[in-house]
Amino acid sequence: MQAEKIQTLERAIQILDCYTIDQFEMGVREVARLTGLSASVCSRLMAAMKDAGLLTQNPTTRAYAMGPRALRWAEIYSANLDIRNVALPVINELLLETQETISLYILDNDERLCVERMESAQNVRIVARIGRRLPLYAGSGGKVLLAYLPQHRQEEIIRKTDFKPFTSSTIIDPEQLRKELRQIRMQGYAFSNGEWVADAAGVAAPIFDHKGDVIAALTISGPGTRFTPEIIRRHVAAILQAVERISRDLGYIGNAYNQPQQNNPRY
Amino acid sequence: MQAEKIQTLERAIQILDCYTIDQFEMGVREVARLTGLSASVCSRLMAAMKDAGLLTQNPTTRAYAMGPRALRWAEIYSANLDIRNVALPVINELLLETQETISLYILDNDERLCVERMESAQNVRIVARIGRRLPLYAGSGGKVLLAYLPQHRQEEIIRKTDFKPFTSSTIIDPEQLRKELRQIRMQGYAFSNGEWVADAAGVAAPIFDHKGDVIAALTISGPGTRFTPEIIRRHVAAILQAVERISRDLGYIGNAYNQPQQNNPRY
DNA sequence: GAACGCTGTACCACAGAGTGGAACAAAATG
DNA sequence: CATTTTGTTCCACTCTGTGGTACAGCGTTC
Known part of the structure; x- marks a missing residue:
């Protein structure tokens, strides 16, 4: 099953x-x-990738940069990611309402992967990057x-995790993390302040699928x-409402065995 | 220079x-x-691509679909495409103003490549796709x-072009195309109606860089x-104003030898 | 339920695709 | 002008990727 790697x-x-x-x-x-x-290997491979449009070459510098070829693949992936499609309009509304950066993360390979984001128009804002991978133990998402x-x-x-203190607020004690995770499950949302990037705070809530x-x-x-x-309270209310809508659009009907958020003040 | 292709x-x-x-x-x-x-080749390559995250495999169907790996590459390409960054806020405004789909195309390999789009929220709308390639001889862009x-x-x-009539309005006569191109250069914008997709119309204008x-x-x-x-007139005015702003933000100072749009009523 | 068609994958002898060290020209640097 | 560093080309060698074949698993169909 774990096939031999294709070197090239x-x-x-x-x-x-x-x-x-x-x-x-x-x-x-x-x-x-x-x-x-x-x-030599790099030169040949990179020249071939240039021909394919995966890289571009600066004619004067002769240095290489990313090319447009991957655009279409990324678009196809995104287009068929139905969470993203369902979430998009809700994200838009949430952005208008909160005026902060909204991001959507999925689990991928023991990390979280940003698959959508809309950025606040405010001067001071958090910039998220689609395609970026972040750890699971730092940050509300x-x-x-x-x-x-x-x-x-x-x-x-x-x-498995090798806990690194990105900031002074990063949770690096597994026991403390477990405790906090239990609390998150109980209240239905997470809050963080400066765990991943100092001065960056966030609230997050889970999206459920039909299962x-x-x-x-x-x-x-x-x-x-x-x-x-006061603002946190408002954001928590907004995000809980948003994930509720998205989850229902995905066919989530109630709470099977995940005993989530029904005893929370959601509205 | 035209290096040997890397088969794999x-x-x-x-x-x-x-x-x-x-x-x-x-x-x-x-x-x-x-x-x-x-x-066998496909199986092996695709299994390797799955491991790399370029493809995903449906565990039940065993069929493959696009994976998230290309997301980051596309994002890096887009992030460093400075036209796109400069154009983004203007596109946003244009969408609000016109309530139609706004797209940004660059020239790539004798075709045009969509690198950004924002979609109208109206029920009947044109859907554009980032990463999609379209011909140069059909459509305003x-x-x-x-x-x-x-x-x-x-x-x-x-x-070089092999003219195909996508619709009954597609220009397939080279001489007629040349004539229209001359007119576009003179007036500073292009209009099309149903050349690429029947029932789809559009106006387009060029973005200049610092050179x-x-x-x-x-x-x-x-x-x-x-x-x-009446609407067309409004859209033409809006798009001319938009490309003017974007071009200026890119360092375009006036009109070097491209003798463009100064004799047009832009405002 | 047997026979069929289909799928994705494992096997393995073989060929040739890809390798990497050295040599190259062209810039950039001192 | 010497020196370093750049991207690229060359070529004999080797190991990677090949593809015909076989296999296991799943749905249909008879």
Whole structure:
């Protein structure tokens, strides 16, 4: 089942993964250094990827940058991700209502993956990036996804996790995390302040599919200074209403065995 | 310079390209048929791509669909496409003002490539798809890009083009196209009605970079029935104002040798 | 329920695709 | 002008990827 890796493919992916939002232009040699591949391999692979449109080459610098070819693939993936489609209009409304950045995360490979975001128009705002991967133990969205996982999966991930203190508020004690996850399950939403990025706060709530499984987390995030107790209360109410609508649109009918949020003041 | 193709890479790309918005789930054998590759090759490559996250596999059907891996690459490409970033807020305003679908196209490989779109919220609307490729000779956006190309490039593309009548309104006579392109250059914008999709009309205008080259086309599109002469006049005014702002934000200072739109009533 | 068609995957001998060190020209740097 | 660093090309070698075949599993169909 765990098939043999295709070397060429792995290497091509490795090369593309070198590029980031900040490091968006890199030469062959630099990529070779980062990947540990030989310069000739990188040169040939990257030239081929240029021909395919996966990379572009600056004619003067001769350095490479990301190309447009992946756009269509990403679009196809997104288009057929039905959570995203259902959530989109609700996210839009939530943005108008809260004036903060709204993001949608799904669980992918023991991490959370941002599949949609709409950014606040305010000058001071949280920028989210579609396609970005973040840890599960830091930030409200991550904690929500972790909290609603089946017990054994949750425990497995916590045990595997190498806790790093991104900020002074990051939860690095597994026992404290477990305690907080229990509380999140009880109240139906999560709150965080500066766990992943200092000064960034957020509230998050889980989205259920027709089977009653949690498949995504919706978050409202912004600078911590704007998250006063009164505002937090309003955001919690807004996000609970939003995830309720999305979950129902996905065919979620009630609460099977996830004993969630019915004893919460949702409206 | 035209390096030898990397077979494995080409094949992997070929496989991913089989998937579309409508055909988003396909089995190994079907992909093999479409690509002409052997089933074993497809199986192995696709299994590897699954491991990489480029594809996902439905555990019950065993069929494959697009995976999330390409999201990040697309995001990196988009993030560093400065036209798009500059255009985004203007597109947003244009959507609010016109209530029609707004799209941004760049020239890529003798075709136009949609790199951004915002959709009208109206029930009857044009749906655009980021990453989609369309021909240059049909539709307002394509004609604009073609019109502002250097003469020899324009001629080269027209000669290479295999004109297909997508609708009864599609321009398939090269001479008529040339005439229309000249007019577009003179008036600074393009209009089309049902050239690419019947019942779909649009207006488009060019975006210039700091060198005075046209790097993109912005379009307003919607059902032809809504495009009355009065509305068209309003949309033309709106889009000219929009491309003016975007071009200026990109460092476009005036009109170098592209002798464009200064003798038009822009405001 | 047997026979069929279909699926995705594992196997393995073989060919050739991809490798990587060295050599190259062209810029950039000192 | 020497030196370093860039991306690319070359070519003999090797190991990667190939594809025909076989297999197991699932639905239909007779």
